[in-house]
């Protein structure tokens with residue numbers, strides 16, 4: 001497989017721009033306001049086009065809105081940068097393939113979930129639906145109709161499985177145990193990974209959330225933990241390490 005340096009650089013910048021757009025959408029969509037995309041959160045002043053260039057505009061304005069001097073979170077810039085890196089690494093590891101497309105989709109969805117779930121405690125429906133359709137479409141293109149149907153059914157099965165777990169959890173704990181957004185996110189896992197690997201990634205995501213859960217209860221933080229970011233990290237890890245996990249499973253279930 002031939003890896004081209006120009007493509008690596010190009011994908012890095014595509015990742016920066018796409019990540020930046022996804023962060024803005026994840027910040028603004030939950031507010032359900034119109035004419036918002038290119039304006040400051042704080043003073044509503046519209047930005048000029050060059051003030052919207054990812055990373056560059058942040059460095060030029062030293063992390064503040066040029067009009068009201070409100071500080072822009074460094075976290076978003078870091079997320080954006082990681083997005084660019086993951087696009088490039090996706091290409092380095094997988095070349096032009098279904099895996100690269102999946103990495104791009106997973107990265108953008110992860111960025112949106114990190115932002116919207118940490119900030120507003122919501123997992124937005126729009127990106128989930130959009131990226132679900134995309135992933136199913138590319139599965140059909142790369143692997144054919146049969147794989148498409150299997151992936152679709154896997155997602156629906158995981159959805160029903162999660163509804164059953166929530167029903168059980170609600171009975172036991174007498175409160176809402178799993179958020180609706182998390183259940184829909186789990187369905188997306190089914191589309192990407194199939195049933196078995198989805199369950200593994202859900203378990204992994206829960207393990208990742210465990211230290212935060214302990215911290216929240218010890219520090220008596222009176223907030224619920226945003227579960228989505230941990231779940232999507234679990235999905236990402238299982239997707240990247242799919243081959244070793246599959247061979248491990250085949251040893252166990254021999």
Ligand SMILES: [Zn+2]
Pocket residue numbers: 040041042043044045065066067068069070
């Ligand atoms: Zn401002």
